[in-house]
Amino acid sequence: MFKRTLHRPFPLPDEPWLMTQTWKEVLFAHWPVSPEYLQTKIPDPLEIDTFDRQAWIGIIPFDLVQLRAHFLPPVPFAHSFPEINVRTYVTFNGQPGVYFFSLSAAHRPAVFAARTFFHLPYDYADIKVKKNKETTDYRSVREDNGFEATYQPASPIYTAGKQTLDHWLTERYRLYTTHKNKLYALDIHHVPWPLQQAEANIHVNTIAAGQGLSLPDTKPLLHYARKQKVFFWPLHRCT
Numbered sequence: 001m002f003k004r005t006l007h008r009p010f011p012l013p014d015e016p017w018l019m020t021q022t023w024k025e026v027l028f029a030h031w032p033v034s035p036e037y038l039q040t041k042i043p044d045p046l047e048i049d050t051f052d053r054q055a056w057i058g059i060i061p062f063d064l065v066q067l068r069a070h071f072l073p074p075v076p077f078a079h080s081f082p083e084i085n086v087r088t089y090v091t092f093n094g095q096p097g098v099y100f101f102s103l104s105a106a107h108r109p110a111v112f113a114a115r116t117f118f119h120l121p122y123d124y125a126d127i128k129v130k131k132n133k134e135t136t137d138y139r140s141v142r143e144d145n146g147f148e149a150t151y152q153p154a155s156p157i158y159t160a161g162k163q164t165l166d167h168w169l170t171e172r173y174r175l176y177t178t179h180k181n182k183l184y185a186l187d188i189h190h191v192p193w194p195l196q197q198a199e200a201n202i203h204v205n206t207i208a209a210g211q212g213l214s215l216p217d218t219k220p221l222l223h224y225a226r227k228q229k230v231f232f233w234p235l236h237r238c239t
Contacts, residue, residue, distance in 0.1 A: 097174035145210025
């Protein structure tokens with residue numbers, strides 16, 4: 001795992017990792033948007049990242065399992081729950097990363113811990129995930145928004161090439177967040193995504209609008225990954 005680093009845009013952190021978790025039944029749903037529009041939605045000093053001068057908003061539902069801290073076993077009743085996030089892609093001092101408009105999880109203690117210790121915009125949502133033989137049924141409901149979809153892989157597994165949009169959208173190894181007008185970053189690591197093209201029937205999609213974001217009236221670009229193990233490092237201050 002930690003010997004495979006050539007796909008990363010920058011080296012692994014020197015300090016030990018803090019936490020690991022595994023994401024299952026991951027759907028990447030992306031919509032192209034104006035970079036000028038998105039720049040007004042993110043905090044300074046972040047800059048919107050673009051691919052061929054195009055910015056993107058992603059909605060990423062998945063099932064989180066095997067959550068544990070370094071050197072500790074999984075916590076009973078707190079190591080598995082579904083999540084969904086709304087995100088875009090940014091840079092800071094030339095370093096690419098992810099900026100989350102919202103993250104929702106079906107576990108109140110995890111939401112509290114993420115907001116308190118990682119300064120991430122988590123909220124609780126009633127989320128149900130059902131894995132069928134070929135498809136995944138995903139339903140997230142919050143007081144102000146929701147997301148409901150049925151999705152499935154639609155191609156063999158592949159690893160995206162470095163200069164492709166698929167790679168640019170998925171191979172992100174840092175997240176940025178703000179707290180009290182200060183910018184923070186958190187590094188992650190995983191092997192290259194085992195991607196598949198995907199098909200999805202999205203029944204309800206008001207989750208981006210719940211964050212004041214407008215999506216174009218076009219079909220999203222879809223990718224699927226059955227499983228990915230991810231390692232997290234401690235949050236550190238950038239400004």
